[in-house]
Amino acid sequence: MDLGPFEADNSSSCRLASDIPEMCRTEDCCLGIDEAGRGPVLGPMVYGICFCPISKKEELKGLKVADSKTLSESERENLFQKLDEAKSYIGWALQILSPNTISTSMLQRTKYNLNALSHDTAIGLVQYALDSGVQLKEVFVDTVGPAEKYEAKLSQLFPGIEVTVRPKADSLFPVVSAASICAKVARDRVVRDWKFAEDLGEVDSDYGSGYPNDPKTKAWLLKYLDPVFGYPQFVRFSWSTAQTLMDNKAVNVHWDDDDEETGEKVAQRQNNRSMLSYFSVSAGGKEHNPPHQTHRFFTERRLKSLNTL
Incomplete structure (x- = not known):
């Protein structure tokens, strides 16, 4: 083989x-x-x-x-x-x-x-x-x-x-x-004989059976968890065992957009009113809904509300 x-x-x-x-x-x-x-x-x-x-x-x-x-x-x-x-x-x-x-x-x-x-x-x-x-x-x-x-x-x-x-x-x-x-x-x-692509130096190969409940495997996962970059590709980082350790032991990352309401949430909030309200206009041709500032989610995608079809 x-x-x-x-x-x-x-x-x-x-x-x-x-x-x-x-x-x-x-x-x-x-x-x-x-x-x-x-x-x-x-x-x-x-x-x-x-x-x-x-x-x-x-x-x-x-x-x-x-x-x-x-x-x-x-x-x-x-x-x-x-x-x-x-x-x-x-x-x-x-x-x-x-x-x-x-x-x-x-x-x-x-x-x-x-x-x-x-x-x-x-x-x-x-x-x-x-x-x-x-x-x-x-x-x-x-x-x-x-x-x-x-x-x-x-x-x-x-x-x-x-x-x-x-x-x-x-x-x-x-x-x-x-x-x-x-x-x-x-x-x-x-x-x-796993070849590590990451620069980990001399890697301890005593990782047990690889199953999450194996004490040797748990010890290896703790040893080779990088607080910023996570795990080498030898680890299935989608497994809950790895995710839990990263959540508890790795550095928390804060994204600037976390404080900003996402476009999806804005769209959902703005569209909570009846869909028919978008087609309801006054005699003067104005929408009944009060004007509001358009979120950049819409402007970046060049999306606009239609007054007529």
């Missing part, structure tokens, strides 16, 4: 993939989807797919793949090596979503929550397999949100493919277990 493309720019999302086995282009195939790193406040979330011919399901099961959360790091590494060595019939692909991608998606003006991001990432990976020539007939997915709705959504998007969405799918279907292992191995390696 060459993580070079992601390490070259770990501020954005990156896709990595194995070669497509020739068997997967000619035989009906099954595909599993799972993720690693959904909950941590540190590091990326990685979505993985693994696929193989349906005729090779027993061989895949014989590799003794299991839910990656039940395995040690060394066991996961060994199993990934076995999956990689079975490249004549097994293929995989990964989508690494950087902490920066996750945070900016969740905090943008039009909300893009983690479930929607997860669904779109999984859909993109299935489409990648199809575009690469994999003859997909079965897809197994570990659910995000209500399983029935997710299954219906995927079935509608990919007609002709039998879609199965189940909670704990990584412990039920070996092909999902294999995807789970690929995703977890990639995340472990990325987190362990």
